[in-house]
Amino acid sequence: MALRTGDQYAEKLTKMQPNVYVGGRKITRDDELLQPAINTIKFTFAAATDPEFSEMACAKSHLTGETISRFTHVHRSIEDLMVKQEMTRVLCRKVGGCIQRCMAADALNGVGVVSKEIDDAKGTNYHDNFLKFLEYYQKNDVVGNAAQTDVKGDRSKRPHQQEDLDLYLRVVERKSDGIVVRGAKAHNTIAPYADELIVLPTRNLTKEEGDWAVAFAIPADTEGVKLICRVSAPRQRRELKAPFNTYGMADSMTVFDDVFVPWERVFMCGEWELGARLALLFANYHRHTYCGCKPAVTDIIMGATALLAEYNGVGNASHIREEISELMVIAELVFAAGIAASVKGKATSSGIYEPDFLYSNTGRYLAGKNIYHEYDIMAATAGGLPATIPPEDDFLNPEISEYLHKYIMRKPDVSSEKVHRLFRFVSDFSCSAFGGVNQYAGVHGGGSPIMEKIGIRANYDLEARKDMVKYLAGITD
Ligand SMILES: Cc1cc2nc3c(=O)[nH]c(=O)nc-3n(C[C@H](O)[C@H](O)[C@H](O)COP(=O)(O)OP(=O)(O)OC[C@H]3O[C@@H](n4cnc5c(N)ncnc54)[C@H](O)[C@@H]3O)c2cc1C
Numbered sequence: 001m002a003l004r005t006g007d008q009y010a011e012k013l014t015k016m017q018p019n020v021y022v023g024g025r026k027i028t029r030d031d032e033l034l035q036p037a038i039n040t041i042k043f044t045f046a047a048a049t050d051p052e053f054s055e056m057a058c059a060k061s062h063l064t065g066e067t068i069s070r071f072t073h074v075h076r077s078i079e080d081l082m083v084k085q086e087m088t089r090v091l092c093r094k095v096g097g098c099i100q101r102c103m104a105a106d107a108l109n110g111v112g113v114v115s116k117e118i119d120d121a122k123g124t125n126y127h128d129n130f131l132k133f134l135e136y137y138q139k140n141d142v143v144g145n146a147a148q149t150d151v152k153g154d155r156s157k158r159p160h161q162q163e164d165l166d167l168y169l170r171v172v173e174r175k176s177d178g179i180v181v182r183g184a185k186a187h188n189t190i191a192p193y194a195d196e197l198i199v200l201p202t203r204n205l206t207k208e209e210g211d212w213a214v215a216f217a218i219p220a221d222t223e224g225v226k227l228i229c230r231v232s233a234p235r236q237r238r239e240l241k242a243p244f245n246t247y248g249m250a251d252s253m254t255v256f257d258d259v260f261v262p263w264e265r266v267f268m269c270g271e272w273e274l275g276a277r278l279a280l281l282f283a284n285y286h287r288h289t290y291c292g293c294k295p296a297v298t299d300i301i302m303g304a305t306a307l308l309a310e311y312n313g314v315g316n317a318s319h320i321r322e323e324i325s326e327l328m329v330i331a332e333l334v335f336a337a338g339i340a341a342s343v344k345g346k347a348t349s350s351g352i353y354e355p356d357f358l359y360s361n362t363g364r365y366l367a368g369k370n371i372y373h374e375y376d377i378m379a380a381t382a383g384g385l386p387a388t389i390p391p392e393d394d395f396l397n398p399e400i401s402e403y404l405h406k407y408i409m410r411k412p413d414v415s416s417e418k419v420h421r422l423f424r425f426v427s428d429f430s431c432s433a434f435g436g437v438n439q440y441a442g443v444h445g446g447g448s449p450i451m452e453k454i455g456i457r458a459n460y461d462l463e464a465r466k467d468m469v470k471y472l473a474g475i476t477d
């Protein structure tokens with residue numbers, strides 16, 4: 001078995017070179033600020049050996065035959081795609097949001113497919129590099145990130161047209177033993193507590209843009225890498241402990257200040273024609289994953305909305321029941337799009353399966369467009385208390401605690417503690433700094449809705465639909 005424990009993972013982090021910056025200071029990876037985020041990743045290690053999850057959380061390596069974490073696996077079948085999506089929904093429900101390790105798995109799959117396609121087209125040797133990296137990744141149960149999104153500068157300009165050419169990450173030097181890269185990747189979830197960074201291009205590239213067509217993997221503490229972070233977690237509790245408040249996440253602007261990457265860790269370098277294929281394929285895998293994680297978020301919003309209504313004594317109010325039905329429709333349509341993308345998935349020349357682009361993008365689009373609507377339903381049902389609930393310390397102050405417990409009561413058969421717990425959860429989940437980050441993640445993570453729309457339109461046979469109507473209307477050209 002090639003499985004690590006959460007403690008082994010956390011212990012390894014303490015041995016890494018400090019290059020993480022939070023709030024103006026450089027921290028080590030055992031800093032308490034990172035602990036909620038590290039707890040989320042520890043949960044993925046625990047899930048691999050927990051009988052409740054292990055069947056879906058583990059896979060068999062096609063390279064070594066060993067049992068590995070599914071987060072280090074590449075999809076060898078339609079079944080693999082389906083299990084990944086299901087696992088994502090199940091694990092996200094348990095941590096109350098993003099499970100985070102999926103990003104690197106999506107990057108691995110994308111790089112695995114495209115490194116082979118480049119070799120097929122150009123006679124290069126990138127896929128061997130990938131397979132060696134994958135074996136190391138699986139054997140060591142590595143935690144990776146996906147560093148795709150460039151900072152991008154002026155959005156109306158291509159990489160080679162930017163005033164500062166580093167605004168998209170690029171190769172600045174090619175040496176006999178490797179390459180030197182410079183630039184920065186934005187919004188990199190998990191990077192500050194990942195072992196490895198997996199870097200890939202963010203967009204289509206033109207022939208002037210060979211230097212920007214680069215994909216590679218390096219340890220996250222490689223010299224020249226700087227991880228400038230924002231950490232976020234639900235508010236910490238003093239006594240009213242709850243599982244949700246033990247987890248969190250962090251992301252970084254990941255700066256590559258002339259970073260050396262040895263050739264054996266390079267998976268693309270200069271093949272601009274395949275830049276779009278890799279960028280879109282990672283997006284395809286990640287949007288397929290969203291068809292698992294986003295329904296989990298809707299599950300939580302739905303459960304909270306139903307409980308709020310029940311505790312408030314309006315569980316049977318018809319307008320609230322209607323809105324909860326709408327949440328059910330959104331959750332299951334997004335999930336169904338992921339299933340469709342899996343079932344219509346196809347093997348690539350590498351043997352790795354890719355999900356159907358149209359359905360994974362349709363699912364992700366639907367999820368992104370509805371996220372604020374879903375929070376709106378929950379907020380409307382909650383009333384104002386998630387915004388104004390007094391801090392936990394007031395509930396612990398004997399002078400005023402009695403009043404708070406008396407006046408927070410709703411239905412007499414629901415204790416004040418349960419009401420307190422529910423409203424504090426909803427406040428932490430939605431009406432907090434952490435909630436705000438997750439709302440933006442719901443819109444933009446995996447690609448903003450407009451990007452899915454563009455992708456869908458580019459791959460949709462609209463002409464066939466026009467011909468259909470011409471036929472029905474008796475129009476001949
Ligand atoms: C919480 C969170 C976690 C994330 N995690 C990761 C991660 O781990 N790894 C990673 O690589 N990325 C990650 N992302 C990045 C995510 O994929 C991007 O936010 C998303 O692709 C949008 O890019 P952007 O933020 O640069 O916004 P922009 O590109 O600035 O887009 C904003 C809007 O500008 C408009 N726009 C942009 N460009 C154009 C154009 N050329 N023409 C016309 N209109 C345009 C569109 O309307 C678009 O919706 C994460 C994002 C969030 C919010």
